[in-house]
Amino acid sequence: MEMKISVRNLIEFVHRHGDIVSGGLGTSPKRMEEGTKAHVKIQKQRQKEEVAYEKERYLSYGLSLPEGMFLVDGRADGMVPKSYIEEIKSTYLPLAEITDEYAFLHWAQVMFYGFMHMKEEGLTELRLMLTYYHLEHETERSFEKNVTLKELETFVHGTIETYMAYVREDLAWKKKRNASLKELPFPFSSYRKGQRELAVDVYRTIRQGGKLFAKAPTGIGKTVSTLFPSVKALAEGEADKIFYLTAKGPLKAVAEETMALLEKRTAQVKFLTLTSKEKICVKEEVHCHPEYCERAKGHYDRINECILEILREERTYHKEMILAYAERYQVCPFELSLDLSFFSDVIICDYNYVFDPRVYLKRFFTDIREDYLFLVDEAHNLVDRARDMYSAELSKEEILAAKKLAKPYKYLHRPLSKLNDYFITLRKELEEAQGRRNYFGVSEDLIFLLKDFLQGFEIFQKEVQEDVEGRDVLTNVFFAIHGFLNISELYTEGYVTYEEKVGQDVRLKLFCVDPREILVEVFKRAKASILFSATLSPMRYYVDVLGG
Template sequence: MIDIKISVRNIIEFVHRYGDIVSSTMGASPQRMEEGTRAHVKIQKDRQKENASYEKEQYLKYEILFEDIRFTVDGRADGMVRGSYIEEIKSTYTPLEDVDEDFNRLYWAQVMFYGFMYMEEHKTENILLLLTYFNLDTEVSKTFEKTFTYEELKTFVTETIEEYLQYVREDARWKKERNESLKELKFPFLNYRTGQRELAVDVYRTLRQGGKLFAKAPTGIGKTISTLFPAVKAIGEGEADRIFYLTAKGTLKTVAEEAVEIIRNKGGSVKFLTITSKEKVCLNDEVNCNPDKCTFAEGHYDRINACILDILKKESSYSKEMILSYARKYRVCPFELSLDLSYFSDLIICDYNYVFDPRVYLRRFFVDVRENYIFLVDEAHNLVDRSRDMYSALLTKDMVMEAKKAGEKFSYLKRSLTKVNKKFIEIRKVLEEKGGKQHYFGVSDDLIFTLKDFLMAFEIFQKEVREDFEGREKILDLFFAVNSFLNIAELYNDGYVTYEENSGSNVIIKLFCVYPRDLLIDVFKRAKASILFSATLSPMSYYFDVLGGEEADYRKTLGSPFPKENLQVYLDRGIDTRYRKREESFSGISENIHKMVSGKKGNYIAFFPSYKYMRDVHEIFMEKYGDFFETYIQEPSLGEKERDEVLSLFYAEREKSFVAFMVLGGIFSEGIDLAGEALIGTSVVGVGYPQVSYERDLIKDYFARDNLGFEYAYIYPGINRVLQAAGRVIRSETDQGLVLLMDLRYSWAQYKHLLPEEWLPLRDWKNQNQ
């Protein structure tokens, strides 16, 4: 027996959706949700005054058997008077004179479903249904009434469910095939690597018991397959319903895809989808989801379900190329198609933000959780800074002025933006007296009220002004920024600091999430089990704390699977890279790089803490040794194509050694795989500290209360960068190479204890055998 559970709203919005994709919506803003709630409360109170028997938010459920499928639909009717009527309430800014009975067919479908569920339970022959619209500007309502018989509503509900069952049956057929294949699935390699079975067993145990596992697993163990294999086995055994494989970088998505293909090639039927950003799959020259500008947005919902059914019948996985092909065939938006196909995927490979970011997370899965999810968080060390970004929000006076200038001729926009700008002027005056910066805990209620006023004005603007004009984009940009700011303000807790800063006439205000722990704990509650893994979760206590580890969660630290002698780690403690000594280090660093590259012909990388430091040393190196080697120096802001071109340099045939000068924490210091002879040595200058900044100092001040300020702000993030950079050298059991650390601080106990055990004791570079 297959159990299918779905809400009334979800089945209606899937089966009966129609029309165009609308690019901008207020649906996700806290202001809009608050206004919608206000509309419901107002109507419900008025009804209760009219009739004391009026009941609000009444839960209804309907269950029916279709062959081997038990189908359950449930939801809450906004209001009812038993034996008399059921009501659905909707809020709108559309003038009520423009709202007719057919204003939105989905709303009628929703209340019709509730009507049938009530009649089925109470065995009545007919029912009065009310659909009430409440205008948020005028606070006036308009109600439409229809009477239906039991047979009419039963026919409607039966047809709706049978339509949906087409997709359910295809999905159920697939899941039966999947589960049978996964029962027989064996580990896809002949042997486990050292530590690999241990990791896979711990992952599987966590998936069955629930909770979180923090796993530090060095390069070479095979983390991706060691987490994915037990996860798909858990799905086949009914321990979970869906896997989310979460990455911080696009290159890691490819690694996950390759691991799934290995499982599929060994007979494991797993249907997977990689969510690609809208910009990368758009079939137009530019992303513009206005149905007047995009043929794929126009009428998208009229065609999308036929497209999905065709795919379910014919395809066993969802590649980007396949999605684009069907999108062209059915003339639908490929990005929206991929999101719909996620419903019918066993494994979803996507960026962190689709699960963690409150602005773009997949609400279809996480607003009303009805399944057991598995979160596999790859390179979890990246989640610290990414979560700080995702849970922070920023507004500037310049944004406001640009939008105000663009909306000058719309009086309601001009009025609201003048008020917002006035708030920024007040902040600037205070900052001028305080040296240009200040930070504090909390969010100004006056600012929040003023921003909400702008959102109300913006919604009127969206309804009334459909044509494009110069500057419209600036108004939209401010809308998204304000919407984000208000969303984050709703999350504001003890882990936040608000700071203000002025630069000339501009003013910045930021809600800065310093300590995302509690917010991440809430997100992880959406999953049955979460596995956070990386080669560089060091120190474990730091990542366990910041990323939401709780008392019942598990920790695992594994040693390197490679022979210790394969990687020789040296230290030149005579190099002092601290700021006041930096210039004195240039010559010694240049000489060390020369010695490293001269030792054996091959490819090397020299990593630096900043572009300026790198250029200063590079200049000296080229002057002294440039004729003896081939070199490359990293440029900032490289695109994906340029990045691939640089990586190809490590595979070129050469007569001389090649050395690349690169930046720690950049695109080449992690997430790239230079196996074998592609890279045989790396030097790391400094201890990897992030750049000193106002935000870093706010982090330091915040954690100073636990005497961990400098560690959390600088030392631990810095060491992670060092470990990631050094990890580029040894990628397989046959690789051999060296790492040269250049900074006297590695000989200090507080730094040395953060290094991998297999690196110790560090070899003295001055005594190396050339």
Template sequence: MENNKIKISVRNLVEFVLKSGDLDSRFTGTSRAMEGTKAHQKIQKEYKNKFSKEKQIPLEEFEANKKIEYMAEVILKYDIEYKNFHFIIEGRADGIIVEGLDITIDEIKSLTKPLELVDEEYNYLHWAQAKCYGYIYAIQNNLEDINVQITYYNINSEETKSLRKNFNVKELEIFFFSLLDGYYFWASFMKDWKIKRNFSIKKMSFPFKCYRKGQRELAVAVYGTIKEGRKIFAQASTGIGKTMSTLFPSIKAMGEGFVSKIFYLTAKTITRNVAEDAIIKMASGGLSLKVVILTAKDKICFKEKTSCNPEDCEFAKGHFDRVNNAISEILNKENIINREVVVKYSKQFSICPFEFSLDLALWADCIICDYNYVFDPRVYLRRFFDNEEEYTFLIDEAHNLVDRAREMFSAELDKQPFLEVKKIMKSKEPKIAKALDKINSCMIKFRKLCEEQEHNVYIQKSQMEEVYPLLRRLISESEEWLTKNNKLEGYEQLLEIYFNSLAFIRISELYDDRFITYVEKQGSNVRIKIFCLDPSYLLNESMKRGKSVVLFSATLSPIGYFKEILGGSDSDYIIRLPSPFSLEKRKLLIADRVSTKYKDRESSLTSIIEYIAAMISAKKGNYIVFLPSYSYMTKIYEKFCEEYPLINTMIQESNMIEENREKYLFNFKEDNKETLVAFAVLGGMFSEGIDLKGDRLIGAIIVGVGLPQLCLERDIIKDYFKEKNNFGYEYAYMYPGMNKVLQAAGRVIRTEDDRGSILLIDERFGNSAYKMIFPKEWYSNITVRSVKDIQNNLAEFWRK
């Protein structure tokens, strides 16, 4: 990519240069995004109908050069060399009206404010955006003047008001270039920065003395994938160094112009920290890279209760007057912009830290953030995806994206809140109370459907169409009241219902045969849910926002399953890399004479206790026992403590806060002279993402095959995939369960110097169906039939 090439949307250009005043996220009618689309379509359809009728008039009634035409959603792109820069300005005009030689650019805006209160001074940014479109169209079509029109559409009354001005192209030119002049400082900064960045990238060497086994192979595959603009699924075992093996080649590809921005996407904070550490490591070797780590709004907000408006927050008041100075300061002084750095500069300039971090992300070379910033249809970063860019998505721990995607693409509503708020609103706003009552009545009908079914659950493949008009009515009726009454009783409850209803409708617009709707009776309450069974299509569509995608994990096994469920295709690459560690340093034992199925758990307690004792007797040190549920874990823990009271133990608590989590991990000390046995839930916070190197952990006992708890949704998934590909049980239960086992086992050997043992306890580990999905390095396992077998094998292992 040329260093003097600046690609920016009209909207981003206008907002960045001209936006001023307060940050104000108070409720203004959030359905406008959804209703706005309908407003656009409605107005565009009216224009098309009008002009198609006018075309029926005999041509002789018009001047010879008379032309009537309406064009909707017109993409405009303007390439211009200006002040040593190659600007590419892009945007989409809502409508272009051609009436003979009279040309009008029409920008459509939806609102809830009464139209009589809207005049030419209502919103300067609206005019600025439309004037840019007008200039681009005029200059490209050799026009001397052009009309610019703002059409305001009131989504409550469905009335419109059009404001039109005529501009000489010279006027528009002066305005347009004033924007470019306002952006020039930033363009110059980025030009100089990219030269410095790319020079540092070209000089950058791999930050370690040598590659680990498999690491170079993965890095080469990632670079090739990015260069070709493709997608790759990489199963790379623990120890290869996946973070560095994906970031390093991505940054190298950026230096060659194949990438404009890197999104490093994770499911957990701890993996974001690992990515940041990798960048710091490369920076210590001379790399210059602007990196922003995004932190969730509720975690970075300075206020006890998040309230983004100038009345409640001093950081919101005048935010836009100060934010560009803050951006300039931080970009000149900082490269790695994490939470602490954002907080420091936000306090210095008295601005909102969350909005500040989002603005900084526009200038970053690499953004480290949660999956939802790219995939969640409710909150993904639209500001980045208006235009096609050469983005690379690095999706870490990609196995986690399956359930996260189902969650992001699903929505649900409960009956109880509608009933409770109806009672509050009855005396305050009868129209809203009536709308709530109709939804409550609809839910009662759904409850009756449940009562006619076994287990009080009603399921259908199609949508519950009757609920959507009622939700839209509630949304419409609520907006004005919510705008004016944020201090009254019932506001917070109605606001929550409003957003839940809005989310439900938005998700409904994605609905196809990969979804199902179910209604579940829970006592007197009823829950209706749009449930995404198969997120593959929507994930694939989301990934198209980038040019290249790298999905990687130590546990993408079986990789065919993950490739299908995560939106892969036959043309996507696959790479499997075995463990780089010597198998002689790890002993894998399988005890397949114990059943841990739910019905056998009580009778299995004694055998499991004996097996744990046998394992830890071979060598003093730190061990974790992973169990499939809290209740089962508690029983094993209590019985073990009763049998072996002198051994140090600890147990994972439910809903552990961060402080207690850190205390739990702190107990895994190096050179521990006494044995510690920790108990944790398989698939929980300690079975993935923790890094206990050296002898901080020398053994793991994994009880059970990790099957998700039998539940309605898992059974629905099972039925769906049974019909689709005859792998229903595998996709719903077996593969997700085995992934938990693989993750837990991966806690033991973290570096090439580590030694440790793993004991799998469950008769199903001896089944061929499970052995077929063992990773290659697990084939060197030993089946143990007794306590003595365990002791003998481990005694020999630890003697070496």
């Protein structure tokens, strides 16, 4: 049996530590684009300095274990073979303030790549380089270490062994699961009319890959007709994980009841229902900051021990169990549920965890190494939800409110003032256009101003740790602008830009009229997708707009 994981995912799971702090730039499309440009600039500079410099070098390392072959791989940003390996990171933080604690996970990555290269070339010593590039100032700072094969081997094997404690529990579970599923009968004594045909079509699609659009009448038992063949496919190795996607809470309950029914018929399947942060948070307000929430402080220092105990002791991941363990270990229950999704066979969740560019589960879909199944319940609802998820709106009112609160912070007040001026100009233009207009395209001037604010907000997050007055308003504006920039990266012919004057306020919206192109790309994340509903009519319309 082969176990595969990327260097980055392995490092971030085993060596994470410290606090939860929400509101970072994360991995938005715009931020990733900036990071890529920084990488390219440094790499071109290195190639001019050293003709032997190689960029994006693929490296891997396999370790034979009793459980099978453990394979970890990734791409080193740059190297001069047999001389040094370099990891490049981009940031808005002042380069002089980068500490060993801040850089620890980054050093861990380059240490892995260094070890892989040393094993590959038979080296005993190597120089490691960690370079930070400041996106605003366009300056860089590099750190270097000389290491031996022995010390890196100790670090790499220790990391793998720590991770294997979780893998062994997961493998033992899957062995039991597969044995139970191979003998699993259909949970009812007979099939309803059309039910068997639907189940057969679902299983065939899973084996072949692709999409199945199924219009089935209410009462046929669509949930069991899709989940039963899907869990059987887990045991046959045709799939690794199932995402049961719904638009409404009651439909999640139906899926849970169906999984409980299968459990009564001998199925051993770990299923998890993802509950929104707002509904599972134990605080009066959702504010993930160590100054406000005691569970956010040091969360990553405690979370892995909590997960390991759950893997050893629990067979089901229901909400009450998650809350109990979160209380015992003083960790965030929402983040705990997200981590447990790694070790779940079936994830029951809202559409947005797969489709929404703001909140989708990047941990699964950034570096895909497994065969996923998407079961999209009441798929006709996905059309309007997709239009909403892929649209974004800003208003002058929210910009002005944030501007007033940002006076003590010039790096926020300046970009917000410029944004407010932009909306004032826009209001004057709309007064001459009967108060509204629409067109195709996104203003580059606006994008520049929004990016300027994000740079200031990252400084704010670094310098202002306390829970100051207005922080919630500023953070909400950050998320609105961050989301707007994300959507601007998706803007295609399926979009229209809409501007409207409402009293003294101005609203600017990027409206997704036709989400087809975006959905086509999202569905590529799964080996097979089953879209089912009683109201997929006219079928040709839904097949077209949902990316069939």
